[in-house]
Amino acid sequence: MIKIIGLEKSFGAKKILNRVNLEMEKGMITVVIGRSGEGKSVLLKHIIGLLKPDAGQILLDGTDLAALKEREFNEVRKRFGMLFQGSALFDSMTVGENVGFPLKEHTDLDNAVIRDIVRQKLERVGLKNIEDMMPSDLSGGMKKRVGLARAIVMDPEIVLFDEPTTGLDPIMSDSIAELILDTQRALKTTYILITHDIQLTYKVADKIAMLHEGRIIMEGSVDDFRTTRDPAVRQFLEGSSKGPIGVI
Amino acid sequence: MKKYLERIGRHTEVFMTSTGLMAIMFGQAAVFAFTPPVKFKNIFKQMEFVGVQSLFVIILTGTFTGMVLALQSFNALKRFGAESLVGPTVALSMARELGPVLAALMVTGRAGSAMATELGTMRVTEQIDALFTMAINPIKHLVVPRIIAGVCMFPVLTIITEFVGVAGGYLVGVRLLGINPGIYIGRTIDFVQVEDIFTGLSKSVVFGLISTLVACYYGFYTKGGAEGVGRAATSSVVTGSILILISDYLMSTFMV
Numbered sequence: 188m189i190k191i192i193g194l195e196k197s198f199g200a201k202k203i204l205n206r207v208n209l210e211m212e213k214g215m216i217t218v219v220i221g222r223s224g225e226g227k228s229v230l231l232k233h234i235i236g237l238l239k240p241d242a243g244q245i246l247l248d249g250t251d252l253a254a255l256k257e258r259e260f261n262e263v264r265k266r267f268g269m270l271f272q273g274s275a276l277f278d279s280m281t282v283g284e285n286v287g288f289p290l291k292e293h294t295d296l297d298n299a300v301i302r303d304i305v306r307q308k309l310e311r312v313g314l315k316n317i318e319d320m321m322p323s324d325l326s327g328g329m330k331k332r333v334g335l336a337r338a339i340v341m342d343p344e345i346v347l348f349d350e351p352t353t354g355l356d357p358i359m360s361d362s363i364a365e366l367i368l369d370t371q372r373a374l375k376t377t378y379i380l381i382t383h384d385i386q387l388t389y390k391v392a393d394k395i396a397m398l399h400e401g402r403i404i405m406e407g408s409v410d411d412f413r414t415t416r417d418p419a420v421r422q423f424l425e426g427s428s429k430g431p432i433g434v435i
Numbered sequence: 436m437k438k439y440l441e442r443i444g445r446h447t448e449v450f451m452t453s454t455g456l457m458a459i460m461f462g463q464a465a466v467f468a469f470t471p472p473v474k475f476k477n478i479f480k481q482m483e484f485v486g487v488q489s490l491f492v493i494i495l496t497g498t499f500t501g502m503v504l505a506l507q508s509f510n511a512l513k514r515f516g517a518e519s520l521v522g523p524t525v526a527l528s529m530a531r532e533l534g535p536v537l538a539a540l541m542v543t544g545r546a547g548s549a550m551a552t553e554l555g556t557m558r559v560t561e562q563i564d565a566l567f568t569m570a571i572n573p574i575k576h577l578v579v580p581r582i583i584a585g586v587c588m589f590p591v592l593t594i595i596t597e598f599v600g601v602a603g604g605y606l607v608g609v610r611l612l613g614i615n616p617g618i619y620i621g622r623t624i625d626f627v628q629v630e631d632i633f634t635g636l637s638k639s640v641v642f643g644l645i646s647t648l649v650a651c652y653y654g655f656y657t658k659g660g661a662e663g664v665g666r667a668a669t670s671s672v673v674t675g676s677i678l679i680l681i682s683d684y685l686m687s688t689f690m691v
Contacts, residue, residue: 235568237564261570264567264569268568271564271565273561275561277565278560
């Protein structure tokens with residue numbers, strides 16, 4: 188379980204995260220929603236250790252990640268997988284090399300075994316016989332799938348998703364949502380998503396948290412969010428420019 | 436006045452930050468270079484990129500520089516009846532100064548800008564962040580092979596530049612201007628010492644380090660999308676070239 192306590196982060200004079208408290212249950216899908224620029228990605232980057240907090244704690248099974256040294260954090264990172272917004276596939280490698288890269292770096296597995304695992308993971312995300320293709324030859328949706336295959340190739344305990352459906356058409360977005368559900372149910376992994384895609388959120392979330400002005404202003408189940416009367420949350424869910432949340 | 440001071444302060448801060456970050460990157464790269472496992476595949480790939488792919492441009496530059504040097508020095512030395520010194524003039528200039536500096540500037544322009552662009556693109560498309568999340572150190576994976584390739588290949592490219600420069604000078608001096616080939620080669624051998632060649636080579640090792648470190652630094656810390664990548668490429672070439680010329684002067688001062 189991941190527990191975030193009093194997390195604070197500022198860039199210059201601007202406070203991005205202001206005493207954020209949040210719990211993410213093991214084996215569940217937690218979705219953090221909020222407007223662009225509200226600090227969702229910053230929150231995710233703190234969990235994986237790409238950013239250090241100004242104050243607060245990020246507890247993973249009781250260990251404070253914020254207090255770990257880089258070398259110690261690297262060991263913890265092996266328990267994570269991450270799917271980036273733009274997939275972040277390595278341009279210079281084939282799809283197969285991309286997916287197999289973490290295995291090659293962190294295990295002594297044979298090339299043949301790695302190839303086999305890569306094929307299995309690609310099949311798990313609905314892709315076949317594309318190992319030799321380059322990332323530049325793939326569509327946005329395929330890149331996301333390959334990115335997810337790479338994120339789960341080490342069988343991580345926790346997978347982080349940064350805006351998994353941004354830039355995709357509605358049909359492809361739905362297929363990615365299905366894929367997230369399918370892989371999570373099969374692998375029983377803890378998934379943490381950040382997104383502003385409400386359809387995706389309602390489809391996959393076990394728990395939703397809304398980040399606004401650097402704080403979690405509401406957390407609960409899909410039903411809690413569907414029936415909430417909080418005007419700021421309602422405005423965001425309905426996608427309205429009128430309400431307590433300013434447009435700019 | 437206040438604005439002027441603020442601007443100086445801002446520039447000083449940027450300069451100090453850049454210098455500090457570059458020094459940290461160099462320190463980390465130095466440690467990781469000797470920390471197993473060594474990424475031979477990545478190193479050879481970069482050596483091929485820095486070395487083999489720069490051959491054409493440095494052969495062209497070296498040959499024409501040697502040729503023009505022979506032509507100009509012939510015109511000057513003829514006034515004193517010292518045409519026989521064209522060979523040593525070309526060879527000494529190429530070995531001590533022009534070989535290492537020209538090769539370094541050309542490779543910085545070609546490979547340095549490409550390195551900064553590649554790493555900058557990796558930064559803005561989150562590929563460097565992806566390495567971090569996979570518990571793979573990007574300095575070890577991306578920077579170390581490039582610096583090792585620079586330090587190893589710059590001397591090789593320098594030797595080639597010097598050789599083709601001397602050959603170009605010979606062609607112009609002997610074939611075009613009619614200097615006796617025996618005198619040309621004999622005087623060259625008389626005047627050029629092994630230490631002249633080593634002076635040039637030791638400079639090229641430093642140039643290789645500077646060029647690749649600067650390129651990696653600007654690429655690695657790129658900010659601001661496509662525009663930032665372009666800025667990183669330009670900055671890496673400008674800063675790299677300036678540092679090469681300054682360090683050349685300093686090393687020449689101590690090595691004379």
